[in-house]
Amino acid sequence: MRIRVPSSSRLYIFGSALTSASLNDLDVLAIYDPIACPPRIAYQEHRDMVFELEQYYGLPVHLTLLTRSEEVGTDFIKRTGAIEFDLGKVL
Amino acid sequence: MSEFNNWGVSYSVISFFERALRGHSKVVSFRRVHDIQFLIEHVDGTILNVLLVNEYSLGLAAILRAGDEFPDAEYVVTGGNWNGYTPEAKDYGRENDRGIFNTGEFFGALNWTNPKRYYQKDRDGNPIYAYKSA
Numbered sequence: 001m002r003i004r005v006p007s008s009s010r011l012y013i014f015g016s017a018l019t020s021a022s023l024n025d026l027d028v029l030a031i032y033d034p035i036a037c038p039p040r041i042a043y044q045e046h047r048d049m050v051f052e053l054e055q056y057y058g059l060p061v062h063l064t065l066l067t068r069s070e071e072v073g074t075d076f077i078k079r080t081g082a083i084e085f086d087l088g089k090v091l
Numbered sequence: 092m093s094e095f096n097n098w099g100v101s102y103s104v105i106s107f108f109e110r111a112l113r114g115h116s117k118v119v120s121f122r123r124v125h126d127i128q129f130l131i132e133h134v135d136g137t138i139l140n141v142l143l144v145n146e147y148s149l150g151l152a153a154i155l156r157a158g159d160e161f162p163d164a165e166y167v168v169t170g171g172n173w174n175g176y177t178p179e180a181k182d183y184g185r186e187n188d189r190g191i192f193n194t195g196e197f198f199g200a201l202n203w204t205n206p207k208r209y210y211q212k213d214r215d216g217n218p219i220y221a222y223k224s225a
Contacts, residue, residue, distance in 0.1 A: 015147075025099065027147070040159075042152035062099045065152040070177035074148050074222050 003052045003087050006045050008033035014082035015062075025060040028053065029082050034067045096126040100145045104170040108143050108194065117201040128161055139206065141166040141197075149176035154183050154191065165207070166190040168197045175221035193221045 005011060015027030030046055037045050042065045050061045064076075071077060105127065112121050112131065119132040131139040142157050142164035149169045157167050165188070169176060172195040184191035190207035192200060200209030210218040 032152075039150075039152040040155045043156045060099065064147060064150065066148065066150045066177065067179070070148075070150050070179050073178045074175065076148050079223060080147070 001052070001056050003056065004048045005030075005087065006032065006037055006049070008036035009046065011085040011087070012077060012082035013085050014077075014080035018081060018083065023059055025062050026053065026057055027062050027064070028085065029064045029066065029071075029076065029080075031066055031068055031071055039065075039067070098127060098144050100127045100143060100170065104145045105143065108168075108170060111194070111198055115198060115201055125161070128164060133201065135204075139166060139201075140164050141168055143168050143170055145170040145174065146176075147174055149174070149180050149191065151177065151179040151183055154180045154189070158187075158189075164189075166192065166197065168192050168194060170194055173224050175224035178220075178222055181220060181222075193224060196221060 009030045009032045012029040012031070013027065014029055016023055017026050032042055046063060046065065050063050053061045066074070066076060076082065109123070112118050117134050119134055121129050121131040123129055127143045129141045129143060131141055133139060140163055142161045144153070144157065144167060146153055146169045149167065154167060157164060167189065172193055174193050176191050176193070181191050188207065190200060192209070196209065196211060199211065200206035203209045210220065213219050
């Protein structure tokens with residue numbers, strides 16, 4: 001199974017996937033580089049990845065897209081306890 | 092995930108928002124269109140065009156996507172007081188005449204003459220924003 005992640009993006013999982021055995025969806029945070037991937041097209045650029053993750057896990061994926069600056073400004077990773085999603089190890 | 096919108100807004104989030112609208116003293120009526128878009132009639136006679144999403148942290152990419160998919164929505168509200176938005180998203184809203192709020196803020200904004208300019212204040216009167224909610 002190949003998951004096409006934009007090369008400048010890093011993925012994290014957060015939410016119920018970290019705490020619950022039965023899931024309704026998978027919360028995924030993608031930290032993207034706004035130079036390589038402008039915010040206006042960021043969802044389009046991650047659409048294939050979302051589709052492939054949904055196919056692989058059989059769950060809807062709820063994607064949060066933030067630049068590194070936005071992540072720092074909201075302290076997202078620390079507040080949610082998000083953990084990096086290493087697809088090389090998962091798949 | 093909802094079957095009726097591709098923003099992952101569940102029925103429970105929508106129905107919570109509807110209940111709160113029904114109970115708000117500044118709301119005369121409202122109509123839900125496109126599942127997550129609301130046309131809200133304010134007591135001052137204006138109609139507020141609101142997109143309801145359910146983003147834990149509403150970023151600039153999500154605001155731009157909302158603008159592409161719902162170009163007439165003047166407000167983007169992320170459901171739940173535990174949700175928030177990024178400074179970049181809020182700044183974009185200010186510069187482009189869009190109100191960016193979480194649910195609690197939005198219902199406070201309805202009490203202001205210009206709801207888009209609403210902000211909460213701390214005890215000293217300084218603005219506080221939902222950058223680090225929950």
